[in-house]
Amino acid sequence: MVLYSPGRTSTYPEEPPSSGLRFHCLGGGNEVGNVGIVLEDSEGTRLLLDYGLAPTSPPRYPAEAPYVGHAVITHSHIDHLGMAPWLCANHQTTLHGTALTASLSDMMWRDCYKVSSIERYPLAWDKRDIDTALNAWETHEFNEPWDMGSWTLKLLPAGHIPGAAMLHITTPTQTVLLTGDFDTRDSPLVSGAQPIKADVLFVEGTYGGRNHPPKEDEIKRFIDAVQSVVDRGGTVLIPAFANGRTQDVVMLLHRHLPHLDVHVDGMGKRVARLQQEHHHVLRDGDELTKAWKWCKRVGSKSDKKKALNADVIVTTSGMLEGGPSLWYLNRLRHDEQNAVFFTGYQARDTGGRSFMEHGRLNIYGNPTDVPLKWEQFSFSTHAGHQEIVDFARACEAKHVVVYHTDASHARPPLVVDLEAAGHVVHQPENGVSYIIE
Ligand SMILES: [Zn+2]
Numbered sequence: 001m002v003l004y005s006p007g008r009t010s011t012y013p014e015e016p017p018s019s020g021l022r023f024h025c026l027g028g029g030n031e032v033g034n035v036g037i038v039l040e041d042s043e044g045t046r047l048l049l050d051y052g053l054a055p056t057s058p059p060r061y062p063a064e065a066p067y068v069g070h071a072v073i074t075h076s077h078i079d080h081l082g083m084a085p086w087l088c089a090n091h092q093t094t095l096h097g098t099a100l101t102a103s104l105s106d107m108m109w110r111d112c113y114k115v116s117s118i119e120r121y122p123l124a125w126d127k128r129d130i131d132t133a134l135n136a137w138e139t140h141e142f143n144e145p146w147d148m149g150s151w152t153l154k155l156l157p158a159g160h161i162p163g164a165a166m167l168h169i170t171t172p173t174q175t176v177l178l179t180g181d182f183d184t185r186d187s188p189l190v191s192g193a194q195p196i197k198a199d200v201l202f203v204e205g206t207y208g209g210r211n212h213p214p215k216e217d218e219i220k221r222f223i224d225a226v227q228s229v230v231d232r233g234g235t236v237l238i239p240a241f242a243n244g245r246t247q248d249v250v251m252l253l254h255r256h257l258p259h260l261d262v263h264v265d266g267m268g269k270r271v272a273r274l275q276q277e278h279h280h281v282l283r284d285g286d287e288l289t290k291a292w293k294w295c296k297r298v299g300s301k302s303d304k305k306k307a308l309n310a311d312v313i314v315t316t317s318g319m320l321e322g323g324p325s326l327w328y329l330n331r332l333r334h335d336e337q338n339a340v341f342f343t344g345y346q347a348r349d350t351g352g353r354s355f356m357e358h359g360r361l362n363i364y365g366n367p368t369d370v371p372l373k374w375e376q377f378s379f380s381t382h383a384g385h386q387e388i389v390d391f392a393r394a395c396e397a398k399h400v401v402v403y404h405t406d407a408s409h410a411r412p413p414l415v416v417d418l419e420a421a422g423h424v425v426h427q428p429e430n431g432v433s434y435i436i437e
């Protein structure tokens with residue numbers, strides 16, 4: 001049971017550093033997701049970057065945050081904002097982010113709360129705290145600076161998903177850029193992040209040591225594979241995350257296979273509606289609107305039944321952990337012409353991983369054989385190894401802090417290449433304070 005006792009269980013040092021910039025990962029230092037980074041200078045200007053949780057089973061939470069008046073939330077994925085309601089309820093923290101991140105946060109928190117009740121895992125915050133957090137938002141446009149103590153902050157587009165921001169900070173002594181989750185490559189939804197000069201760069205290292213296949217090749221492989229299932233009379237089930245991936249996949253299908261009958265179900269429908277209300281942060285808002293009008297949105301039980309005869313169904317959950325994707329799989333599994341195409345990472349102990357490894361998974365509590373063919377496609381919107389190295393060089397960063405990374409496999413090859421490029425590289429562990437002079 002995670003029960004933070006405000007102000008008592010935080011291990012964060014009480015005094016500001018005597019000089020330089022201190023950073024301290026409450027989580028997300030040597031792990032992917034679960035992010036919470038405290039930054040503080042010698043004048044006591046203090047900021048928290050993100051406060052999420054890792055939605056593994058059981059979930060992981062960052063350590064208790066010390067008092068912070070302000071937190072910047074880079075984007076609306078649960079591993080970056082899942083614990084913000086606790087922050088607002090206990091420290092009356094103001095949350096800063098883009099307007100789209102703020103409007104998506106409501107749905108993400110409610111979904112997190114729902115999943116925690118179904119799976120009976122403890123959350124340190126209550127439903128009421130969601131309302132407190134929703135009132136705590138102060139939203140910012142990209143590139144519009146604001147002041148906090150002696151620091152000037154601004155948000156810059158991060159790629160990744162709509163509304164995702166990098167944070168740029170000018171302190172009296174140095175400039176700092178924190179990428180959040182980012183990608184320098186364009187996706188159907190958003191344009192890639194642009195580098196900006198910074199003395200200190202905090203960069204996510206999810207894909208350290210791994211390079212993405214060329215995007216055009218991967219798209220072609222996906223499109224050909226979808227068409228061939230349809231040609232043999234099958235339906236393709238595409239489990240997809242709600243926030244970003246569902247819309248990216250629908251836009252790809254609309255662009256390349258407009259003759260197909262594509263049905264969309266799950267929370268991604270609501271996300272798409274909100275994205276369209278903020279279409280100035282999209283690469284091409286009209287393209288999303290057109291794709292969204294083109295696909296058939298499942299709205300009722302009878303729509304669900306109709307979707308079973310579709311060419312393609314795109315739906316949550318992305319890892320075959322509950323949600324409509326299991327409902328569809330439970331019916332599609334009887335016809336071996338059908339197939340399942342994964343478009344995202346399948347974590348350990350999820351239905352998706354079990355299906356890929358053993359051809360069986362739990363469906364409503366019953367271990368069930370699913371004799372369907374599956375394939376996996378890499379539609380990641382995180383920068384790959386080479387993009388990270390190129391980005392750090394283009395930022396001309398003296399110091400590079402590699403966080404949001406697997407410390408045993410992904411980070412070491414990144415450190416090698418970043419050091420070879422002349423950066424001073426830092427490898428934070430959770431719970432340890434570091435000072436950059
Ligand atoms: Zn993340």
Ligand SMILES: [Zn+2]
Binds near residue numbers: 077
């Ligand atoms: Zn993310």
